[in-house]
Amino acid sequence: MRSTRAMSGAGGAVKRAGAGRGRRWRRALLATLALGAVAAPAISSGCVAGFDPPSLVDGLRVFAVVADRPYANPGEQVTFQIHYQDGLGGAEGGTRPVNVYWFGGCENPVGDDYYGCYPQFAELAAQLDGWEPGDPLPELDGVPPGFGDTYTVTIGDDILVGRQPPVSGPAYGSAYVFFVACTGTLGAVEDQGTGRAGTFPVGCFDADGRRLGPDSFVAGYTQVYVFGDGRVNANPEMQGLTLDGAPLPEDFADIPTVPPCPVGKEERREVGCSAEDPFVECPSYDLDALLDASVAEPDPDAQQQALKEIVWIDYFADLGDLDRGIKLVSDASKGYLGDHAVNWIPPAEPGIATLTAVLRDTRGGSSVVQRRVRVK
Known part of the structure; x- marks a missing residue:
């Protein structure tokens, strides 16, 4: 099973389930969080907090890292593709260059926790002193790093050697791949953490050596599980997005045009029960994902009754607002739920809005679809 998570302070990714007893607990937690988010819209009528909702893409946002093999076997290659958007842009509305770096090579760390890889990563980070874009990147435990939107690693042949099965379920091993999305230059960071995990040892810096914040730097990891029984998991699939029931085209030349909303951004964030809705x-407009009712696979760990993996959608927009950012698609016991649309309102100013949907399951699968709408 695979999980993707941004490190503390980096933002933009979701932790998925682990393995054994902890994995089932995290699955239940995810279900609770998903249902809570479904019940709590990002913008409600009148009595709202004066801040932007999480579904608004107003900085560098990593939506997901999608693996072609959400479950892997020893010796197999796994290719990851990162999906991100820079909602901040550069001067005069331009775009900033975003560099994505990958570091693999950490398998079965102490405690099976991502921060068990930090000692290896700290040695790598120390070699970044004086590093410039275009220079070769240091390796993590002999595994070559990567650059760009995709990265491929080979799972170790011995990843299951010596691994004992938990109380229930098969033995498992895990491989961690770290990604860094940066609008500046990589550099080492001293450990200033007070928690168990400590500080992620790599930071992002501008041309003047100033450390960049989470709107310009996202660091995280993706975790690949390898199970002793060879189980597999497919990524949940989306066929596209619809706006008020009409499929949104992939071709930019064919994107639909909608009028702007007369309510400005500041008015939308006004606090108080007398504020406009x-x-x-x-x-x-109803924004919805095109899905098949069989999108959820059976849960292989369900023993007492036949259960499905939980599947949900995260929605995002860089212009305008969504009434909520997450909808449950398939429940463990009820199965497929037909209503997974959200409402989107255009911004007050003309522009090209990018609408993003990320379909996720609790076993590490995901898929991403982006479409655009012209506001004029």
């Missing part, structure tokens, strides 16, 4: 004052 922008979803009443503005024209709203």
